[in-house]
Amino acid sequence: MPTPLAPRARARLLRWFRAERRALPWRERRDAYRVWISEAMLQQTRVATVIPYFERFLARFPDVEALAAAREEDVLAHWSGLGYYRRARTLHQAARSIVAELGGVFPSTRTGLLELPGIGPYTAGAIASLAFDAPEALVDGNVERVFARLFALPGALGSSSLKERAWELARELVPRAKGAGEWNEALMELGALVCLPREPRCGLCPWEADCAARALGRAAEFPAPKARKPGLEVELEALLVERSGRILLHQRAAHEGRMALMWELPTRELGSEHLFSAHWPLQAGRVLLREGEELGRLRHTITHHRIQVVLRRGELAAQPRGAGWCWATAGDASGLALTGMTRKALRGRCASPLSRA
DNA sequence: AACTCGGGGCG
DNA sequence: CGCCCAGAGTT
Structure with missing residues (x-):
């Protein structure tokens, strides 16, 4: 050749x-x-x-x-x-x-x-x-x-x-x-x-x-553009649970396909698609959380999902214990593996920017 | 071969 | 708001 x-x-x-x-x-x-x-x-x-x-x-x-x-x-x-x-x-x-x-x-x-x-x-x-x-x-x-x-x-x-x-x-x-x-x-x-x-x-x-x-x-x-599917619309609800200057975070399970082991605000999916979890994270099968007043909304896009997040104040129905939960200060959060969505939700709420030193 | 997986920056 | 980015792993 x-x-x-x-x-x-x-x-x-x-x-x-x-x-x-x-x-x-x-x-x-x-x-x-x-x-x-x-x-x-x-x-x-x-x-x-x-x-x-x-x-x-x-x-x-x-x-x-x-x-x-x-x-x-x-x-x-x-x-x-x-x-x-x-x-x-x-x-x-x-x-x-x-x-x-x-x-x-x-x-x-x-x-x-x-x-x-x-x-x-x-x-x-x-x-x-x-x-x-x-x-x-x-x-x-x-x-x-x-x-x-x-x-x-x-x-x-x-x-x-x-x-x-x-x-x-x-x-x-x-x-x-x-x-x-x-x-x-x-x-x-x-x-x-x-x-x-x-x-x-x-x-x-x-x-x-x-x-x-x-x-x-x-x-x-050149090259010809790739055919692309439109993203699916998803509505999530995330809770901001605060206690003496700290925010409650939940860790995604190791077997989760998406963002395994990453920390996020407690989150559930509204609507019927259930592309994400439909329930608040449980502890030993018990519901720990109740949603309160709406604090704001934000949009987030991950690969093929167009997500609207309703951020609400959250209240505890029981005390979360053990692995998978933490109370994070703004300082802690900067050193944690947060999901992008949670990073976005906390931006402006934390005293210090989430820059990792 | 088709799907999934994040997130951001730019026109 | 659509497009694409120094791709890899799974189905």
């Missing part, structure tokens, strides 16, 4: 990247641990969102041993607000596996990396190439979009056909000897800075003359 991209074009991308690459915290030093944490956080999450989380996380868990030794709840607390909390759990499990089974040494091959929980095809390629400069390809949303335009590939964004074709091209194009990491990073950076989803800045692009979609005058039309 002929090389789909001329050597001059390849060199043009690298020249562009060396001139334009952003200074990002995880680019300061390239060890496997830092690459891994940044890649895990960056899954489906914007760079600007990740930066403060990355710095707090690295300060608290500076290496894989520190992460492995931490309690899961502490890891979750440092993830609170980032979303996709399974990432934090698999990160923690993988750290323990690396320390317990691999002597604290990071796998340096794609196949070795794929054995670890939370590391899929993209992240394995990223760690192998960025941290170890192994000749491994990667395809993320940026690369998929760049290739869809550069080669005018058919298929919707995220479709298996486009994704598979993008992986083939990525494997063909990645440097065999050295420089795989820089090449991969340059591709992603081009997607992040120039080959933007809505309005590509073709005038700034090192591949403007090479781009098939541009030649058709339809760069912005």
Whole structure:
């Protein structure tokens, strides 16, 4: 198969990247641990969102041993607000596996990396190439979009056909000897800075003359948009139970699909859909809570649910005891693994902002 | 192959 | 308000 991209074009991308690459915290030093944490956080999450989380996380868990030794709840607390909390759990499990089974040494091959929980095809390629400069390809949303335009590939964004074709091209194009990491990073950076989803800045692009979609005058039309379902409407009721300056929080069960082990205001779902729990959290089968006056409403969106939360004052019918309940001050709350919804509900009510030190 | 999982920022 | 983001795991 002929090389789909001329050597001059390849060199043009690298020249562009060396001139334009952003200074990002995880680019300061390239060890496997830092690459891994940044890649895990960056899954489906914007760079600007990740930066403060990355710095707090690295300060608290500076290496894989520190992460492995931490309690899961502490890891979750440092993830609170980032979303996709399974990432934090698999990160923690993988750290323990690396320390317990691999002597604290990071796998340096794609196949070795794929054995670890939370590391899929993209992240394995990223760690192998960025941290170890192994000749491994990667395809993320940026690369998929760049290739869809550069080669005018058919298929919707995220479709298996486009994704598979993008992986083939990525494997063909990645440097065999050295420089795989820089090449991969340059591709992603081009997607992040120039080959933007809505309005590509073709005038700034090192591949403007090479781009098939541009030649058709339809760069912005590639890739085809993904079909999306409308979010389901959900109405929740959350209770603010206060006692001597503290707020009652409830911890979601470990087996909950969503946001397991995260802390939240006691919550139930109104209406009949029951996409969330329809009842107040119980203790030994007993109802502990009664709802009082309405305090306000807020909107929150999680993946496919559009949620309206009615915030009410709550009263205790019995004394909550044992694990799964806590009385938190504003200060405590900043160190807890709160759900985003609870964080939002408490914002402005807590004396100090919920910034995690 | 289709679904699920958070949350935010921007046009 | 819709769209998309340095995806992975489950069904």
